[in-house]
Amino acid sequence: MIEVRELTKRYGPTTAVDRLSFQVSPGTVTGFLGPNGAGKSTTMRVLLGLASPTSGAALVNGRRYAEMRRPLCEVGALLDATAVHAGRTAYDHLRWLARSNGIGTRRVADVLEQVGLAGVARKRAGGFSLGMKQRLGIAAALLGDPGVLVLDEPVNGLDPDGVRWIRELLRALAAEGRAVLVSSHLMSEMEMTADHLVIVGRGRLIADTSVKELAARFQRGVLVRSPRQAELSGVLAAAGASVDTLPDGGLSVSGLDVAHIGELAAARGIPLHEVRPRGASLEEAYMELTGADVDYRAAERARS
């Protein structure tokens, strides 16, 4: 369980995190989303004891990182996958980490197997591709079999296979009952991976919502197309719907769901060529929520 409570972190005049509160529950993947500079990495660094809060707290299982006796067994983290000793082999890197946390070396072979690096365990990490380094970083995060995982932009720079692998791994780790917090600045990545979303902008909380709730919130009626559109429009309006004609000729109907519209059309023998919920994509919802918090847009507005 992760709890961020009224967390504020200032760097001189910059407020990187501004009274931010949210929780990450066991058994869920929570996507931590926000434009560049929104304060995601800073929040994660405070959680992992790498930066101290100006005020408030970021706790794992009710404790600050510095209070944990064997931190790798409570929280696994991937912050910067390239931060490995280039001269060390994958096996030695993990064995060194395991030793410093009182973890048996048998576990090293297990996690190397789990991330698909068993075959290159004795190769130096300096020669690894970014994808392999990401896998090694994830192996390190899993070493202590922690109940909480914190990953900062784990799919950055990965090819589609690597992206799919991470997505499936995160889902599997949550299904085992772990609390998984994963940051990204792309909604497209998160909508396929996360159950829950914490969206931030300029250090502040913008939304704390399930993916389903967010989709429902940006639902915009039902799109309907029919060769007898005018007649159908009248029928739907008579049933209490509000009906607008879209620029492309389709109807945008609100106040009736897809099933109801289908039944009304069928009862009058009106053919339907298309009938589907007209939701904004989650990407559009995200842009709408964070638009004002993206620095370059603010700068553009100031110029015009």
Ligand SMILES: Nc1ncnc2c1ncn2[C@@H]1O[C@H](COP(=O)(O)OP(=O)(O)OP(=O)(O)O)[C@@H](O)[C@H]1O
């Ligand atoms: N060590 C530091 N010293 C000074 N300012 C910092 C420091 N770390 C972060 N900041 C500033 O705090 C703000 C939040 O940065 P942070 O890296 O946490 O955002 P982010 O959401 O992780 O963005 P990104 O996706 O670009 O990594 C930014 O304005 C950044 O410049």
